[in-house]
Amino acid sequence: MRLSQTAEYALRAALHMAEHDGGTAIPVGDIAKSLGVPRNYLSKILHQLARAGVLVSTRGPGGGFRLRDSPDQLTLAEVVSPVDPIADERRCLLGREECSNINPCAAHGRWGAIAESMRAFFFETTLADLATRGGKESRRKQAIP
Amino acid sequence: MRLSQTAEYALRAALHMAEHDGGTAIPVGDIAKSLGVPRNYLSKILHQLARAGVLVSTRGPGGGFRLRDSPDQLTLAEVVSPVDPIADERRCLLGREECSNINPCAAHGRWGAIAESMRAFFFETTLADLATRGGKESRRKQAIP
DNA sequence: TCTATTTATCACATAATCATGTTGAATAGA
DNA sequence: TCTATTCAACATGATTATGTGATAAATAGA
Numbered sequence: 349m350r351l352s353q354t355a356e357y358a359l360r361a362a363l364h365m366a367e368h369d370g371g372t373a374i375p376v377g378d379i380a381k382s383l384g385v386p387r388n389y390l391s392k393i394l395h396q397l398a399r400a401g402v403l404v405s406t407r408g409p410g411g412g413f414r415l416r417d418s419p420d421q422l423t424l425a426e427v428v429s430p431v432d433p434i435a436d437e438r439r440c441l442l443g444r445e446e447c448s449n450i451n452p453c454a455a456h457g458r459w460g461a462i463a464e465s466m467r468a469f470f471f472e473t474t475l476a477d478l479a480t481r482g483g484k485e486s487r488r489k490q491a492i493p
Numbered sequence: 494m495r496l497s498q499t500a501e502y503a504l505r506a507a508l509h510m511a512e513h514d515g516g517t518a519i520p521v522g523d524i525a526k527s528l529g530v531p532r533n534y535l536s537k538i539l540h541q542l543a544r545a546g547v548l549v550s551t552r553g554p555g556g557g558f559r560l561r562d563s564p565d566q567l568t569l570a571e572v573v574s575p576v577d578p579i580a581d582e583r584r585c586l587l588g589r590e591e592c593s594n595i596n597p598c599a600a601h602g603r604w605g606a607i608a609e610s611m612r613a614f615f616f617e618t619t620l621a622d623l624a625t626r627g628g629k630e631s632r633r634k635q636a637i638p
Numbered sequence: 639t640c641t642a643t644t645t646a647t648c649a650c651a652t653a654a655t656c657a658t659g660t661t662g663a664a665t666a667g668a
Numbered sequence: 669t670c671t672a673t674t675c676a677a678c679a680t681g682a683t684t685a686t687g688t689g690a691t692a693a694a695t696a697g698a
Contacts, residue, residue: 351586352685352686353685353686354685354686356586356587359586359587360587363587373644375643375644375645376644376645377644386686386687386688387688388687388688388689389686389687389688391645391646392646392647392687394645395645395646395647398645405644405645405646406644406645406694406695407643407644407645407646407693407694407695408642408643408644408645408694408695408696408697409642409643409644409695409696409697410643410644410695410696410697411643411644411645411694411695411696412644412645413645441496441501441504458614458618458622459614462607462610462611462614465607465610466607466611469603469604469607473603497655497656498655498656499655499656518674520673520674520675521674521675522674531656531657531658532658533657533658533659534656534657534658536675536676537657537676537677539675540675540676540677543675550674550675550676551664551665551674551675552663552664552665552666552673552674552675552676553664553665553666553667553672553673553674553675554665554666554667554672554673554674555665555666555667555673555674556664556665556666556673556674556675557674557675558675
């Protein structure tokens with residue numbers, strides 16, 4: 349009942365880039381060392397994010413990965429979804445086919461509210477919101493007060 | 494970001510038993526057929542629940558599984574935890590060591606509220622609350638309005 | 639051009655999850 | 669006691685998640 353390891357790495361790496369944002373690319377090795385996560389594995393994850401358009405990769409000396417957009421324009425959902433199917437369609441906690449929005453099961457309403465708040469958190473929160481570096485912590489919308 | 498397949502099976506099976514409660518044991522085969530899940534796999538899951546004290550198993554003709562307690566005395570957490578570590582300690586969404594309740598990261602507070610509501614849902618909701626069969630839908634506490 | 643740096647990609651290794659099949663043990667009832 | 673029923677236990681396989689290592693490709697700069 350939590351983020352996959354992969355998604356967690358992706359999020360922490362993106363956050364690290366947001367916090368050390370300078371428009372300059374950061375090598376995988378540096379990020380891996382900072383976060384204390386396996387280098388090669390992180391490399392693959394960042395590559396996935398690059399293919400998804402969340403990051404930009406540059407090869408060769410001075411290369412590395414950087415965020416495609418500014419941190420206040422990237423939601424957690426955008427970072428996580430390429431590696432972990434977040435907020436999927438079936439809102440029903442149980443896998444019941446007979447349960448839908450039209451004919452909801454008892455869990456539907458009560459769990460639905462929680463699922464919705466989770467969805468909102470991932471889709472409304474930006475990297476800038478979570479970055480610890482002081483300064484311009486602009487945020488988009490605020491679903492959770 | 495959802496229950497494991499195993500936990501979902503456990504929950505659905507327990508719910509099925511709550512809805513067909515008569516103090517009588519139900520064979521795995523019947524439950525598996527009703528839920529449309531693999532029989533042998535469900536058997537192992539129910540066995541785990543029995544060892545955890547959530548279910549009682551009876552062998553031989555007329556045997557099967559039944560709930561140890563009445564549905565309004567069994568929380569979702571009790572059913573799910575034997576097969577899926579739910580609501581674990583680390584409240585921090587990211588795996589940051591430097592993040593604790595004393596020195597929280599930016600995600601901490603906002604995500605913490607959601608994590609807490611999830612925890613409450615699993616620990617305060619009983620099988621009776623989710624059982625669709627009409628009648629005595631007694632509930633313990635109501636954390637989520 | 640040559641070299642150092644860095645991502646991209648491929649091939650595995652390992653463990654967990656998900657699932658199936660088979661056999662053994664217990665038990666109710668004839 | 670015999671038999672059908674049912675859980676218990678074990679072995680095994682498939683798939684996915686997680687992680688490692690080696691090599692190829694790109695590129696900046698001397």
